[in-house]
Amino acid sequence: MKWYDRITRIDRRIIYLLLTSLVILPFFIKVTIPQNIMPQTKRLFDFIEAIPPNDKAVMISFDYTPQTQPECHPMAKSLLRQCFSRGIPVIGLSFDPQAPGLAVDALTSIVNEFDSLATSKEDSLVYGVDYVYLGWKSGRIAAQLDMGEDIGGVFPRDYFGALIDSFPLMNKVKNYKNVAIVVILASADYPLDWIRYPQTRYGVNVAAGLTAVMAPKYYPFVQTGQVSGLMSGMKGAAEYEKLVLDHGYARALGNAETGMNSQSMIHILIMIFIILGNVGYFFSRRQKGADK
């Protein structure tokens, strides 16, 4: 077998082994590959920075699933850190049936992190005052539209079964007029519904944190201003982690930043394999032409 035939027929198990090794390596050997912050990530960060404290709420729609947790969970945590550090109230909700467990996990871990650092009771985050999780609702388009009139009508009770009228935060936030931005963290096309319906009818600001595979579809909406900011996959999450750290809202970088080192190495490996495959194909085709 010629060398160019050999490089086009590498056993896929060798490729998997190399791939796994390069994913694991950065966890043990300190490799820092610099990450540029993309303008759409910065736009979302700046938008939230511009919201005055204790004024309008940030609504986060947790719509990702366990398998996309490595991409979207760090986004949720960074976003919550920024909002809580700046005293911006957060309203969480979900339209994906797999998301409520992850939403509660993100909220609980960040609230515990803040409460562990609190020096007084006033510094602690209070459920119903600083944040609320409304839970899951079926019929998302109708629910998204109805929330423009009355959030309490769509979610009379929160995820834990408490009446939302009993929360001071929900007495302040009645509909989208009291919401600065809706950030959808999603692994499916949920942001599109927010753009099509509540934004078109009520003009609510929409931003998104998406899995990388979905991101290209949303760039045209960033360009037209329909999406006020975008976090794209693990890279977007790592960028947001960095922004949050640089502004002193976090003590350390999170999982996405570590993951991006593995990600960059894998991309180099894949590029090498694409080049090898093409070189092999080119030479074998030339050889076949010469043989004829």
Added chain:
Amino acid sequence: MSSDPWIWVGALLTLMIFSFLYKDNPFYKFGEHLFVGVANGYYIVFYWHNSLRPNLFEPLGAGEFIYLVPLLLGLMYFTRFIPKVSWLVRIPIGFMIGWGAGLSIPALFQAEVLRQLEGTVVAPSSFTNPMSGIWSLIILVGVICTLIYFFFSKEHKGILGHTSRIGIIFIMIGFGASFGYTVMARVSLLIGRIQFLLGPWLGLID
């Protein structure tokens, strides 16, 4: 190493699924079938507790008989299995199509046609910054050439052929970006699982 049995279940099932990368085997099959079963069970229980019971059966139990209308519409879907009355399925389908079209067409036209068209228009304000002006022109050229590529009523010859070839370049750049992002997304899933195996299970990383 973790002492939590659920972490062990997660880790072993992850390894069972990964074993497919070597070759198909009974461990992989077990993991796959268990996942399908658990996922179905989760959805059935979830929808019962969060949708059917609170939104339909509880109001019906409280005497709100208007909820019989959605119940009947829902049950009509099952008439597909009875050939004699299978025509009844057209009623809920018609209702859904009517509702969906009425709601979607204006919103979709506004959000995805008019606003996107607006984003393509090159206005004097696009040139406040030279770079944004150049990008606006590139977007305009890209949109027109790509649309011409999909114009099949005339043979792609002459000026139509040249512009459609430029359109192909833009389409290829789009495919390349999508492919790059897809690779990133799939590798992220692997990274997530490796983080789980090395962290919560083996305790080798924080």
